[in-house]
Amino acid sequence: MAITICGSNRRRNGSGRAGAERRISHSPGVDGLHRAAGGGAMVDCQPGGCGRNGRILANLSRATGVHVIACTGFHLRRYYPPHAMLWQLSAEAAADLFVEELTGALRETKNDSKPVRAGFLKIAGESSFEQTPGHLLEAAAAACRATGCVIEMHTERGTAVEEFLQFFVDQKVDPRRLVFCHVDKRPDFGFHEALAKTGAMLEYDTFFRPKYKPGNQCVAVVGKDAGCWSWQPNRPGNEHGGQQYVGCLRRAAD
Structure with a gap:
């Protein structure tokens, strides 16, 4: 859940x-x-x-x-x-x-x-x-x-x-x-x-807020794929993020 x-x-x-x-x-x-x-x-x-x-x-x-x-x-x-x-x-x-x-x-x-x-x-x-x-x-x-x-x-x-x-x-x-x-x-x-x-x-939550530059913040503590943490314009953050960021976390853990 x-x-x-x-x-x-x-x-x-x-x-x-x-x-x-x-x-x-x-x-x-x-x-x-x-x-x-x-x-x-x-x-x-x-x-x-x-x-x-x-x-x-x-x-x-x-x-x-x-x-x-x-x-x-x-x-x-x-x-x-x-x-x-x-x-x-x-x-x-x-x-x-x-x-x-x-x-x-x-x-x-x-x-x-x-x-x-x-x-x-x-x-x-x-x-x-x-x-x-x-x-x-x-x-x-x-x-x-x-x-x-x-x-x-x-x-x-x-x-x-x-x-x-x-x-x-x-x-x-x-x-x-x-x-x-x-x-x-x-x-x-x-x-x-x-x-x-x-x-x-x-x-962690900066990846939902572009003003905190998630490509710099989250990369340092989760993974090296900066593109994964970029804000997606014109797309609802919660449901799109739930799919995007889980995938990124799995790749970072591999």
Whole structure:
């Protein structure tokens, strides 16, 4: 079963629930294209408080037949209003919130007839370890220990991954429960190999975004066929990429 990583519900001007529901009605969207290409599941990486809407995710799943896995946790501070509740909570209270959404229901759906619960924790590292909210890192570690869930972590171009990994190891989190995102923006094969040997998973995604020059980034950590990683104009990225990039990975492994 193919799984695609995305963060789809960030609020922008002219968006929101009504706009998203219109898009579901009038367009096959990424989910429909993903299903048509053989994908069975998608992971939505937008946590509560900064754009997540569990009801819309459930509607997308029902409309397309694609399993959509929601998350709890926290994103970068800049995506929240100035006095967001999450930043006022203690580590213990934030951990309770994460566990509640992982085992019970997302807050926005808990009173619905068919509540939606989170399937993993999404967290975000700022530009340095020191700038990342320590109490929320502690909360994520506690929720992971309590539930065994996976923690997927946004990184700023792979910055401070070593420090975040060490933090979670010190917090008694199994590295095999960790996914570090966007690390292909730090194209150092030896560094990636060392991280992978700890059991942590590394997420690469620059090949979907031409501004990051995937021919330079992905080649350094996956294979030498630069043409494989080039952006394909006028072709839907997810389903075409799923066929193109799997083939490239297989050739790189040979």
